[in-house]
Amino acid sequence: MLVDFHMHSTASDGVMRPLDLRAANKAAGIKMMSLTDHDTIDGFMTMLKEPDLDIAVIPGCEFSSTYKDKDVHILGYAFDYTNKELNDYLTFFKESRENRIFKMIDLLVKDGYDVSVEEFKETFPNASSLGRPLLAQLLINKGYLKTVDEGFETLLRRGSPLLCA
Secondary structure, three states: OEEEOOOOOOOOOOOOOHHHHHHHHHHOOEEEEOOOOEOOOHHHHHHHHOOOOOOEEOOEEEEEEEEOOEEEEEEEEOOOOOOHHHHHHHHHHHHHHHHHHHHHHHHHHHOOOOOOHHHHHHHOOOOOOOOHHHHHHHHHHOOOOOOHHHHHHOOOOOOOHHHHO
């Protein structure tokens, strides 16, 4: 049986909408999948609202954390997606990420970059989890960066003034 337990949708930094991603997995012969968007289960919840009995979808999430000043991502599977504490945490984390990204954009504007919060929202209208990869993609679209990796090595690296926001 083919399975895929690590993928991202437009709810975080993926390129496909959750239902399209499920359809693509089904077409590829995947029988069981887990959508592990960064710090959100919104894409999984979208799939629950429109079930497809030909492919099993288990709850999943890629939780962001730090360990010894390093970013780490912890994959969680088959958890109770109705758990109040979990959903409160995800809501808090979502708001924190959103505030951080918007502050980073404000700092970029002050530094002379031609970007805006409105443009960011228009570029990523389906994103539930706003993170640095999306900001890097916006900067690529605007011609300021060539790759996401370049963004993480320069503007979006740990210790960058943008991350002190």
